Amino acid sequence: MEVSIVIGSKSDEKWVERCKEVLDNEGISYEVVVSSAHREPEKTREYAKSLKERGVKVVIAMCGYSCALPGFVASYTDLPVIGVPLPTSPLKGIDSLLSIAELPSGVPVATMGIGLAGAKNAALFACKILKNNR
Numbered sequence: 001m002e003v004s005i006v007i008g009s010k011s012d013e014k015w016v017e018r019c020k021e022v023l024d025n026e027g028i029s030y031e032v033v034v035s036s037a038h039r040e041p042e043k044t045r046e047y048a049k050s051l052k053e054r055g056v057k058v059v060i061a062m063c064g065y066s067c068a069l070p071g072f073v074a075s076y077t078d079l080p081v082i083g084v085p086l087p088t089s090p091l092k093g094i095d096s097l098l099s100i101a102e103l104p105s106g107v108p109v110a111t112m113g114i115g116l117a118g119a120k121n122a123a124l125f126a127c128k129i130l131k132n133n134r
Contacts, residue, residue, distance in 0.1 A: 003030040003126050004056045008063035015119045022123035037072035048076035058126040064088030067096035070109045082110045084118040
């Protein structure tokens with residue numbers, strides 16, 4: 001598969017549907033994985049380290065609250081990581097957006113908008129990355 005969509009919680013699946021629609025329309029293969037940087041750090045580390053050997057080319061990491069997932073994954077792979085902040089907290093995703101956008105130097109993650117629009121744009125951006133690298 002070319003794209004791996006990782007979410008921090010099963011409850012985040014409703015935002016994945018927007019990504020899947022775009023990727024399906026473009027004929028791009030993908031997987032969806034649930035793995036939390038906070039609750040399952042070892043599982044998430046192994047997931048991130050295995051991406052390249054499994055043929056993944058782009059990662060879309062979606063999460064809410066402190067949203068450590070995109071940066072966590074990016075720290076274990078040199079693949080492009082696209083972060084999507086989700087509006088699951090009382091701050092309606094602003095906390096998630098800042099967690100991704102304010103990653104330190106050396107941990108690059110593309111940051112999309114909050115929620116459904118961000119999910120769609122992440123998939124479209126993944127398509128552009130893949131098409132320009134073929």
